[in-house]
Amino acid sequence: MYKYNLSLWLSDETLRKSVDLTQIDKETGVDYPKAIKVDAVEHYNEVSKRSRNFKAITECDVVHISGVSEIRITLESEAVLNIPNRALKVYSSFLANGALSDLVRYNSLFRGSSEKVESAIQDELSNEDLLTILIRCAFRNSKEDKELLDSVKEVIKSRYQD
Numbered sequence: 001m002y003k004y005n006l007s008l009w010l011s012d013e014t015l016r017k018s019v020d021l022t023q024i025d026k027e028t029g030v031d032y033p034k035a036i037k038v039d040a041v042e043h044y045n046e047v048s049k050r051s052r053n054f055k056a057i058t059e060c061d062v063v064h065i066s067g068v069s070e071i072r073i074t075l076e077s078e079a080v081l082n083i084p085n086r087a088l089k090v091y092s093s094f095l096a097n098g099a100l101s102d103l104v105r106y107n108s109l110f111r112g113s114s115e116k117v118e119s120a121i122q123d124e125l126s127n128e129d130l131l132t133i134l135i136r137c138a139f140r141n142s143k144e145d146k147e148l149l150d151s152v153k154e155v156i157k158s159r160y161q162d
Helices: 013-018 032-048 084-096 127-140 143-160
Strands: 002-010 055-065 068-077 110-119
Touching: 002 013, 002 084, 013 068, 032 055, 032 084, 068 084, 084 110, 127 143
Parallel strands: none
Antiparallel strands: 002 068, 002 110, 055 068
């Protein structure tokens, strides 16, 4: 499992400075904390169960520091995420089309940042895990994936073509 810490904040600067996501909105009655920390997380985790790469939000908190609200998320993924914030599309879409719809500006709700904090790689891979990794490498076709596949090809050639 790979673990990422992500931070999200409202993309509109004016709203970012005026909306406190740790409170219930007094005008609309929208319970921002419940929508962000409970409803959207449950929806995300339920949808993610059906994806090829299982992901889960394991922690979610909203803090209000220096007049700006920030959503802090811990995301776990079975596969490496090149752009972890993109993995939260289901999460942010749920909020943008629901409780936080009045905060969307220019088709955008959040901006964010992320950092990889941990990768738990088992000492030994099962045959199924190895095959899954090789298939993902073949489909992604990045430079690193090509290098890995080339090295696997060399090992197979040296082992089985004698």
